[in-house]
Amino acid sequence: MAENRGLFTLDAAQAYLAAEPEMTTEKLADRLFTVSDGQVRTIFLEGNSSVIAFDTFGTPGRARAYGKAIGEAIPDKRIGTVIYSHDHLDHSGFAADLAPDADVIADEMCAKVIRLRQAEGQLQPTRVLNGERHELTIDGVDLVLLNPGPTHGSGNLAAYFGAEKIFFSSDTVLANARYGFMPDYHFCNFIAYMRGFLALDWDCFVPGRFELTDRAGFERGVDFIEAVMTECQNAFVNFVPIWAYEPMKGYCIGQLAERFGDLEGFEGHVGQMAIRIVHHYLMGGWGLEDTPEPRVLMAGHISL
Numbered sequence: 538m539a540e541n542r543g544l545f546t547l548d549a550a551q552a553y554l555a556a557e558p559e560m561t562t563e564k565l566a567d568r569l570f571t572v573s574d575g576q577v578r579t580i581f582l583e584g585n586s587s588v589i590a591f592d593t594f595g596t597p598g599r600a601r602a603y604g605k606a607i608g609e610a611i612p613d614k615r616i617g618t619v620i621y622s623h624d625h626l627d628h629s630g631f632a633a634d635l636a637p638d639a640d641v642i643a644d645e646m647c648a649k650v651i652r653l654r655q656a657e658g659q660l661q662p663t664r665v666l667n668g669e670r671h672e673l674t675i676d677g678v679d680l681v682l683l684n685p686g687p688t689h690g691s692g693n694l695a696a697y698f699g700a701e702k703i704f705f706s707s708d709t710v711l712a713n714a715r716y717g718f719m720p721d722y723h724f725c726n727f728i729a730y731m732r733g734f735l736a737l738d739w740d741c742f743v744p745g746r747f748e749l750t751d752r753a754g755f756e757r758g759v760d761f762i763e764a765v766m767t768e769c770q771n772a773f774v775n776f777v778p779i780w781a782y783e784p785m786k787g788y789c790i791g792q793l794a795e796r797f798g799d800l801e802g803f804e805g806h807v808g809q810m811a812i813r814i815v816h817h818y819l820m821g822g823w824g825l826e827d828t829p830e831p832r833v834l835m836a837g838h839i840s841l
């Protein structure tokens with residue numbers, strides 16, 4: 538059977554799209570679980586009569602493996618709701634394979650990008666949210682969904698569970714340096730929005746990939762990205778050839794190793810991070826998302 542392809546055009550991609558990895562599930566609180574394929578991570582919740590799943594993982598095979606992991610943790614309840622953390626296919630590309638009949642909730646920006654993208658397997662949201670904070674009750678589960686503004690991807694929704702003191706924000710901050718490739722980060726307001734999440738009362742942070750961390754790990758992750766942003770500006774001041782990988786890597790390691798060299802993945806990723814971030818200062822960012830007032834983004838131009 539041919540798999541949904543996302544944006545792949547090669548038939549040879551079928552083997553990649555079909556592979557079903559091992560998933561690791563952990564219960565974080567009553568009704569709340571986290572699951573990872575070793576790379577990407579997300580959360581799901583047990584409702585009164587159904588499951589509320591954040592995201593889908595990034596291939597049809599991974600979506601099926603996610604569905605099986607949910608079924609093992611919560612037997613006999615269908616996935617009634619899928620919430621997209623953001624538009625990226627590696628997180629939310631395959632609801633068609635996870636739960637084709639589920640209600641799909643997403644931020645308006647995310648929904649607009651999905652409407653235009655037309656990736657095979659990425660279902661259009663059935664319920665669109667617009668604004669910074671949403672308090673929802675879905676099948677007996679209380680949820681707070683937050684989007685302070687462009688952070689990563691389009692329409693990034695974080696989830697805050699106040700009673701459990703747990704916070705989930707996909708592809709934004711890690712407690713390590715293993716996310717070096719940052720094409721769709723919106724640096725203009727990123728640090729301020731991330732620090733804003735620290736005003737909430739939580740102890741456990743669930744990132745969109747790799748391992749869980751605590752408040753200190755989250756703060757250090759934000760500090761690290763901010764420090765790379767600072768050194769990328771200093772690279773201009775010091776006439777480092779900012780377009781070249783090796784000089785930028787060497788410069789950033791020299792400036793940051795003492796403070797952040799212990800972060801897992803530091804030497805392997807900081808050069809790549811720096812190449813991306815210097816272009817924020819060189820070129821002005823990622824379009825409208827990287828303006829001080831990004832709320833005008835695509836306003837009124839795309840009908841859902």
Ligand SMILES: [Zn+2]
Pocket residue numbers: 623625628689690708
């Ligand atoms: Zn992403």
